[in-house]
Amino acid sequence: MESNFYYALGHDLRRRIIKIIGDNEFSSFTALKKELKVSTGTIYHHLDALSQLIEQGKDKKYYLTELGQHAYDSLQDNIESIISPDFSKKEFNSPILKSLMFLTPKKIINYEKGYKIYTVIFSISLLILGLIFCYLNDLFPILLFFTNLFQSFHTTNLSLEIFFNVFFIINFLLYYFINEIICRLVYKKSENSIKFFLSFSLTFYPTIIYLAIRYLFNELYLLDYSVISILDNILMIIFQVWALWLLTFNLIVNKHLKVENALIISLIIHYGGFSIILALSI
Amino acid sequence: MNIKSIFDYRLLGLTGSILLIISQFFSWFSGYSLMERYIIATSVDISNAFLYLFPLISGSICLIATLLIYFKLEYRINSVIVNFVGFGFFLIFIFELIPQEIDYITSAGIGFYMSITGAILIFFHNLNILLTREKSKEGS
Numbered sequence: 229m230e231s232n233f234y235y236a237l238g239h240d241l242r243r244r245i246i247k248i249i250g251d252n253e254f255s256s257f258t259a260l261k262k263e264l265k266v267s268t269g270t271i272y273h274h275l276d277a278l279s280q281l282i283e284q285g286k287d288k289k290y291y292l293t294e295l296g297q298h299a300y301d302s303l304q305d306n307i308e309s310i311i312s313p314d315f316s317k318k319e320f321n322s323p324i325l326k327s328l329m330f331l332t333p334k335k336i337i338n339y340e341k342g343y344k345i346y347t348v349i350f351s352i353s354l355l356i357l358g359l360i361f362c363y364l365n366d367l368f369p370i371l372l373f374f375t376n377l378f379q380s381f382h383t384t385n386l387s388l389e390i391f392f393n394v395f396f397i398i399n400f401l402l403y404y405f406i407n408e409i410i411c412r413l414v415y416k417k418s419e420n421s422i423k424f425f426l427s428f429s430l431t432f433y434p435t436i437i438y439l440a441i442r443y444l445f446n447e448l449y450l451l452d453y454s455v456i457s458i459l460d461n462i463l464m465i466i467f468q469v470w471a472l473w474l475l476t477f478n479l480i481v482n483k484h485l486k487v488e489n490a491l492i493i494s495l496i497i498h499y500g501g502f503s504i505i506l507a508l509s510i
Numbered sequence: 511m512n513i514k515s516i517f518d519y520r521l522l523g524l525t526g527s528i529l530l531i532i533s534q535f536f537s538w539f540s541g542y543s544l545m546e547r548y549i550i551a552t553s554v555d556i557s558n559a560f561l562y563l564f565p566l567i568s569g570s571i572c573l574i575a576t577l578l579i580y581f582k583l584e585y586r587i588n589s590v591i592v593n594f595v596g597f598g599f600f601l602i603f604i605f606e607l608i609p610q611e612i613d614y615i616t617s618a619g620i621g622f623y624m625s626i627t628g629a630i631l632i633f634f635h636n637l638n639i640l641l642t643r644e645k646s647k648e649g650s
Contacts, residue, residue: 322585324591
């Protein structure tokens with residue numbers, strides 16, 4: 229029985245026959261021939277091989293047997309998990325991944341049809357907020373890091389001043405293109421570029437919260453206190469890790485990368501960003 | 511004897527984090543260890559003193575992350591995320607310290623080089639555990 233089951237599923241045409249019958253609940257020979265576009269003899273050969281999975285009713289139409297129904301269900305599950313492994317619905321045992329998944333706006337990053345507009349609105353709002361908070365904190369963003377190295381660069385040159393102030397958006401575009409190029413060149417993943425782009429600003433969502441908190445600390449002169457100063461550094465690390473997780477999640481659901489590969493991209497770009505800042509500061 | 515069994519890939523992380531921890535007690539710049547600088551700084555300016563403890567904190571967190579995969583191999587992704595946090599402390603420390611001490615970098619003590627080696631080892635350890643998982647999956 230078991231070997232018959234796997235033998236029956238071991239041919240693409242037989243899997244297609246089961247799928248056609250399963251999708252429509254039954255199928256006539258003519259409908260199968262029309263759909264499969266192969267010779268009558270070939271269809272009869274494969275129908276014979278499927279004798280335990282399909283049966284012919286009194287109306288001469290083909291139906292799935294109980295075993296055939298199992299085969300159909302199994303094919304459906306496997307095809308769905310192969311084509312789109314839904315990472316957002318995956319259950320994790322570890323408390324770290326559980327909490328990170330809880331903090332991930334899954335429906336906005338991995339949006340479905342009709343919800344695109346909400347992702348776009350959310351992304352634009354985040355970019356504007358990032359721009360404002362960078363300006364208020366007088367910080368210059370480089371990937372997921374923020375530096376005050378360019379505070380001394382304030383000039384009377386308006387175009388240079390505008391460039392520094394809109395660098396949050398330039399940084400967003402730069403970060404997106406680095407990710408996209410690595411996905412395309414290293415992992416040969418060119419799909420969902422628009423979806424990836426639209427939800428990419430979500431990566432900056434935690435860092436914007438950090439900027440808001442830092443602005444609050446600054447306004448209340450709390451950064452002069454040692455405890456708050458240390459807390460500020462620790463918060464930056466935590467929010468950066470959260471942002472890196474969001475980037476990883478985005479790469480997994482939109483670029484269909486494995487968790488390990490997505491983490492490698494996040495890790496390399498993140499430390500690459502740090503090296504740039506260090507080089508600039510020296 | 512199989513060399514692979516001795517040089518377990520997790521040793522990279524273990525060595526890296528231990529190097530980071532012990533670098534705290536060796537001289538960095540001007541002949542002082544970070545622990546000594548921490549003690550001196552607490553008596554002068556407590557707000558920046560904690561910064562000198564960051565390599566120690568970073569090494570300890572990375573050590574916990576490495577021990578996590580010694581405990582259970584399935585915790586590799588968790589270990590990388592914890593390493594991200596641990597490594598973050600070191601990055602902030604380096605970012606704050608290097609611009610201040612740039613003039614003395616050529617005469618840096620052994621502690622500085624130990625910490626840099628440790629950080630590089632942790633970075634490669636992270637890459638290694640992510641790539642190793644990939645290989646084992648493909649192999650199965």
